[in-house]
Amino acid sequence: MRDKPPHDPPPIVIAYQWAARITTLAIEMVVPGLAGVWIDGRLGTKVLFTLAGFAAGITFAIWQLIKIAGQTTDERPEHKGPTKRGKLGP
Numbered sequence: 001m002r003d004k005p006p007h008d009p010p011p012i013v014i015a016y017q018w019a020a021r022i023t024t025l026a027i028e029m030v031v032p033g034l035a036g037v038w039i040d041g042r043l044g045t046k047v048l049f050t051l052a053g054f055a056a057g058i059t060f061a062i063w064q065l066i067k068i069a070g071q072t073t074d075e076r077p078e079h080k081g082p083t084k085r086g087k088l089g090p
Helices: 011-043 048-070
Strands: none
Touching: 011 048
């Protein structure tokens, strides 16, 4: 019996996965800055924690983006289908 080749997910699945990645990156950039605004308001500081929060958020998001860009096609979640042996694989 012949092994079936791994299937590719439908394009809409891939689109949703990329939309989720982009949304996550945007949230990772904004939430630390908003937390900094809240801390500045509570402590009465001007913009210390706001700038630190946005700097940390942007740094973390860029690190994640580099990590995503460095993945090979086979490592991406949308390409994790059945392997040649029929088992789900990495």
